[in-house]
Amino acid sequence: MSRTARIALTALVVGTLGLPAAAKTPCYTQAEAEAEQAIRLHTEMMVVGLTCAAMNPATGPSLFAQYKEFTLRHKDEIGRWEKALIGHFKRHAKGNPTRHFDTYRTRLANEMSQRAIALTTPVFCDSHVPVVAKAGALSTDELKRLVKAEDTIRLTVAPRCEAPARRVADAGASGAAASPATATAQAR
Secondary structure (H helix, E strand, O other): OOHHHHHHHHHHHHHHOOOOOOOOOOOEOHHHHHHHHHHHHHHHHHHHHHHOHHHOOOOOOOHHHHHHHHHHHOHHHHHHHHHHHHHHHHHHOOOOHHHHHHHHHHHHHHHHHHHHHHHOHHHHHHHHHHHHHHHHOOOHHHHHHHHHOOOOOOOOOOOEOOOOOOOHHHHHHHOOOOOHHHHHHHHO
16 A cells, blocks of 8 residues: 555544544553554454455465454453553543443444445455464564554554654654554564
8 A cells, every 4th residue: 555545544544433422532541552552453353354254365264263363362461451441441431431442342343344345355355364364473472562562653542641642644754554453564
């Protein structure tokens, strides 16, 4: 994907992906920001597994099976990341924090599915299928380093409390990745 297209897509997603209407989120702690990156990667793997099922590898497990294997292998960390985001919603949103998290995750999956539709399934799958295998090969330590990485632009619904938000224009100038999944694909 060209840098210009990546910037436009980033602007579209940043502008359309939001928290539940009642949520007021001034910022994320570092742990919450890392949790969001991990949940984004996990959700993206699920969407790719479901959307790109026709592109399953000829040998080995299906894309969705690879997502499930990733989930099982990293279940403790995923659980911690989910709890971190639920804690964020508990502090910053009215109502049931678990429901806010579920709504957030559903919206995130829907955004990714809409991106697949906008790009067309073949284009989306060509660029995202490699991410599943690459992310699936990450050890827990590698996964933790990936979601902590400071050298990529991240899509988030709230800025970090201790760090100023980077602008979308800065993302294009640096050529940085827009998601942990993209960073995973570029890292290998």
